[in-house]
Amino acid sequence: DSGVTQTPKHLITATGQRVTLRCSPRSGDLSVYWYQQSLDQGLQFLIQYYNGEERAKGNILERFSAQQFPDLHSELNLSSLELGDSALYFCASSVALGTGELFFGEGSRLTVL
């Protein structure tokens, strides 16, 4: 158990809909990362927050957004969903910048029908 909690574990929705994925980092970790894992794209970095502020952006679509709240939990919002958005979305946390060691949650599997 990494200490990172993601909800929901599974989500099935229709194209055009909007979903919110939630992540609670390990206690004390200030940095939260979101990754997307799909069969064709592999593991892709989406976005990083550090202590409530966006720190880095990766291959995140404009239809996707995220935020980190004062209690350090984070949410990833996916809107206008397309079939190709079906993937496993991981949240990871680390205690600080520069450690490189990420603790991953079990992921949220999103299926868009």
Add this chain to the structure above:
Amino acid sequence: AQKVTQAQTEISVVEKEDVTLDCVYETRDTTYYLFWYKQPPSGELVFLIRRNSFDEQNEISGRYSWNFQKSTSSFNFTITASQVVDSAVYFCALDLDSSASKIIFGSGTRLSIRP
């Protein structure tokens, strides 16, 4: 451009055999960080090791060992006396700024250990 190549898509060995997972990386930066992560069937990725580009010492942790060779841009991972619990997908990754915000993952190697 930065890239991580794990040429072995799938490997299957019998328990107690040694197995090496290959990882070749590309970067023009002189400072970088290399990682291995394990993704067991349960799904979450588990950190195994981090290496910076200035530290070419090989590392051994129990049955796991890592061979970092800058001359060949490789960071290979060997499991000695493999066990069924080692069955997982293993990812090699490259990070350029140490904050993990630019980690590039390889495509992974699915390792199956047969009893």
